[in-house]
Amino acid sequence: MNILLWHVHGSWTSAFVHGKHRYLVPVTPDRGPYGLGRARTYPWPDSVVEIRPGQLATAEIDLVVLQRPEEWELATSWLGRAVGRDLPVVYVEHNTPKGDVPNTRHPMADRDDVILAHVTHFNELFWDTGATRTRVIEHGIVAPTARYTGQLDRLAVVTNEPVRRQRITGTDLIPRFTPVAPLDVYGMGVAGLPEALGPPGQRVTAYDDPPQAAMHTEVARRRAYLHLCRWTSLGLSLIEAMAMGMPVIALATTEAVAAVPASAGVLDTRVQTLVDAAVWLIEEPAAARQLGDEARRAARTRYGLDRFLADWDELLEEAQCASR
Structure with missing residues (x-):
């Protein structure tokens, strides 16, 4: 199957393009947000092919995967075909709703020409999608090669744009943890x-936009993974940290509650409980390793790549059959 999709979320796309299909990724001269092309900090297989917008009108496309509302019109314009009518389409919703939660209407609500795929059950619960067909395909990851050592008495955080996003990413909570140990973000x-x-x-x-493999190696040397996001979908960096064997200290919000079992870390909405957990894990490396072992088992069981790709193959086939 030839699938057109934009490079939006690096970790999710890295897992998705490890499937059995051919993936056409738009590229523009400026490599802007609608033409990033192939990833530069993630290893992608050769089945991912860059394609210029001007080539899409004559390209053989079997299905379109959209991830942003504006991609609908963009795809129709570049392809010269009506997405949802001439070509089957799946819309992937990566994010928690914004605005009038829990009454936020999804941009694809009440449509019969698209299947909406959520990456977490939390997102499906909170978005109002009306009569649109929905599925939940939980995340899958390409298993990191790095393994947890926890040799450094430091805490690791992986996040995007924490200065701009502030309360969403829990940036304001970081000073609560700096007396416990240095933080590497x-x-x-x-x-x-x-x-x-x-x-x-x-x-x-702060380490800005490091290559994924190098980041994993360094993160795995820190004692624990700190996840302070208040209102965000389940971060793949959290799952990757667990898969490496890292213990987790996290706010008990959104999908993190389901993703991190009690045996793999400490979750709470009381920040002081998390600060106390950081002190404990810094002082007790053996306890940190025990939690990390459970985290690794949990992540590899629930978020394995084979399950993820099998779920997606089933949905892609369903979308194709529904359009015939």
């Missing part, structure tokens, strides 16, 4: 975070 748009935090930022080191 990895992700896109993390440059400037230490300065934005003021004096507590002296205990924070």
